[in-house]
Amino acid sequence: MTTAIDVTGLRKSFGRTRALDGLDLTVGTGEVHGFLGPNGAGKSTTIRVLLGLVRADGGSARMLGGDPWKDAVALHRRLAYVPGDVELWPNLTGGEAIDLLARLRGGLDRRRRDELVERFDLDPTKKGRAYSKGNRQKVAIVAALASDAELLLLDEPTAGLDPLMEVVFQDVVTQAKEAGRTVLLSSHILAQVEKLCDRVSIIRQGRTVQSGTLAGMRHLTRTTVEARTARPVTGLDGLPGVHGPRVDGDRVHFTVDGTHLDGALRALGAFGIRALTSHPPTLEELMLRHYGDELAAHGHHAAADDDMGDGPTGGAGGGPDGGPDGEPGGAPAGEPGGAPREATAGGAAQGPTGGATR
């Protein structure tokens, strides 16, 4: 696989703020690459370096075989960019802005443009100042996707879009991928990344902390297993790779390292499985593994752990007030009976997540 973007050891400071501190990023041609990290981690700065808008202090960056700073204009003809915060010209209509951006890039497929305007339900006759944030975002998305760029740099492109438009966006990016385009998608909407991305890079404080396929990352972390068995389960504590087992009558709950899943399930089978749910670690869990200490510093420790320890289905969303608390095993937070359970759950979850980084 050839690489569309190859960044190593990228450094950039703004005054005293160190925005990038040795960041690595490799994006293969034709892949959709998720670029994850909290606000201020350096996602936008990386993209601006790739666009030649900002000059790196150190490290190397190659994109589409060229130097992002020196060959900026030539490269720009082959890529399209959607900023996270789209600002439009107050007295230009959305349609005019789309045409302007697309034609300055070097071309516009009128049929595609009109189709995208239609799909995103955008009124192109309104003036820039009259658009809401979501609609400004749509203008930039349409301008970028109406071109035939081989590389799409999308910097939190759907901030401000409603869920319906989010679905349209995912369809459109999937189409772009099928057409063989490369996409770098910076985001903190995990569901979006899970749906769209082949590989992800997680960055924090200007450094890449993890990079790879989602499956590969999951392999490194733990799967949550919940089961009901015919007989109470015993002896899980001694099994390799099993963490925080909790037995409550015929119910059992534990997490297990990806490599030891097989052994744990065999052991479980001996007690007569009646029902079984298991789910791979969600992206939230992957992210929280890297940001656990930060959350703790912000006083969100317990809530985050609780969420991870209990969530039977995973997926995006689900705060401390989400589905898990309604289950029989989970008492409403704040009532005396809930306290011991929460403590256990917290302990169980700390193994794979917060504990690893501490």
Added chain:
Amino acid sequence: MSSTTVPAPAAPPAPRRPATRVSALAGAGVLIRFGLRRDRIRLPVWLISLTLASALTLRSLADLYDTAEGRASAARTAGSPAAIATSGPRHYLSDYTVGSMLSHQMLGFTALLVGLMSVLIVTRHTRAEEETGRAELLRSAVVGRHAQLAAALAVAAAANVGLALLIAGSLAAQGAGSAGLAGALVYGFAHAGVGIAFAAVAAVTVQTTAHARGASGMALAVIGLAYALRATGDVGDGTLSWLSPIGWAQRTYAFVDNRWWPILLSLAFAAAVSAVAFPLSTRRDVGAGLRPARQGRRSASWALTRPAGFALRLHRGMLLGFGAGLLVLGVMYGSLLGDVEDLLGSLEEYRRTLEALGGTTVTEAFASMVMLVLAIVAAVQVAMAALRPRAEESAGRAEALLATGLSRDRWVLAHVTVGAAGGTLLLLVAGLGFGAAGAVATGDGSLVWKLAGAALAYAPALWFTLGCAVALFGRLPRQTGLVWLVPVYSFAVGYLGQLLRFPHWLNNLSPFGHVPRLPAAELEWTPLLVLTALAAGLVWFGLAGFRRRDLETS
């Protein structure tokens, strides 16, 4: 509620009075303090600069004109129509002390700046807040419908009263016999009257358009009109001056008659205009203008998607506004040309001075002075145009553009080209208006092309101004505001320099000081070519810097 004991059985709560009845001005007090806090640097800079300008002018006048003979001679020169058009009414000349000299020569000029200050205060605290969406946040709190506008006007009024006191104090402190306390106070508060009047004008213009720039532009156009009215009125019979707040301020005759009532006229005007602004603001939504947003084009024309066409689109409104303003100004001055000769015929001394200049006619001398004023107004537009790339960068709009196939050079050069060509066009429009009106007034048809040509001679000075802006943009992007020094300094030197007998080198520092003063003087190509070359060099220098620096993003 749960733990406290409620003694009586729960009766339905008495309906509260609607919040709007409490006060449409609720929160205004907090907003005034907030406004003063936000402007804690800006306002002192304005106030101190204006005070220093007045105090230092008085000081140098006192030094230069320390004999009665000198003052009498100054009065004779200051009585020419050209001088009257750029200074103030003739009545000051009847008692031309150092104080009245200050009031005559300086008040019209500082009144423009005070007006500018007041307009910017009001738009910054009202429309600019709405445009950015911050007003929405404030208005969702316990803030009355009219609180923001009232607070903005109050901040403007406070700044103006502060300025009045500072100027009065600084002049009175210099004591100089004639510059007595009464005169100093009237002089100071004449400024406040102008400022408050134009703050009220801005209070109306911010209602009409959804944009701070547009609102400021409209209010500044009113200031320009007020200045033009007083210029024409003062040269003529004075009627038109009575339609202008600047005219009123000058008719306080500070240090001559010390009249207070024209200031009251300003305040009454301000009250009447604000009384229109408040009801107007209730007829629109927050964030919207009175004019409803129109639907626009579904797709872009071919020209718009070319870099220069796009730049032209961004500059179009400003160019049209300045073009109209300069045309009016040119025509107004041009219509005076017919009387200039008659009025000056009696002034033997003035005639002799002109003859010393190179044997030109009185009309031509007047025309070349007016030309400088027109050129500097055009320079303001050129500076704004050249700063447009910076405005686009700060607003975050440059990022998306420069991520396309548009190179940095082409982007900036598109704005430079439109700015340079636009400025030249403005000169032509002003010169043609001046010449055509002059031709009608004097019956001399050759004035049309003569004056248009004289105006065009200033084009290299405009390009130089533009070059300064591009150099700042490329090298010191955060200090681009420094470019305003060029027109302001040139105006101050060109306007006050002769009166204050500035040394020649001060005039040489101004690019406008090198332009041959056509039609009175001969055309010289060398300074024009040098200015053009310097302008090109500055643009190149700025571009080289911009190519190397980071694009600043939020």
